[in-house]
Amino acid sequence: EPTGNLDKNTAEQVMQVMLRLNKEYGTSLVVVTHDMSLASKMDVIYTIEDGRLIPK
Numbered sequence: 001e002p003t004g005n006l007d008k009n010t011a012e013q014v015m016q017v018m019l020r021l022n023k024e025y026g027t028s029l030v031v032v033t034h035d036m037s038l039a040s041k042m043d044v045i046y047t048i049e050d051g052r053l054i055p056k
Contacts, residue, residue: 029042
C-alpha cells in the first residue's frame with residue numbers, strides 16, 4: 001500500500017504524482033491496497049477472492 005502510513009493530504013499528493021507519471025510516460029503501476037476509492041482510479045482492477053484473482 002503505497003500511501004498506507006501517510007496522512008490523507010500527502011497520500012493524495014503521492015498518488016497524483018504516480019498517476020501523472022503513469023500517463024506522461026506510459027509506465028505501469030501495480031498498486032496493492034484495501035482502499036477501493038484509490039483502486040477506482042486505476043484502469044484495471046483485480047480483487048482476491050478465495051485465493052483467486054478476479055477482474056472487476
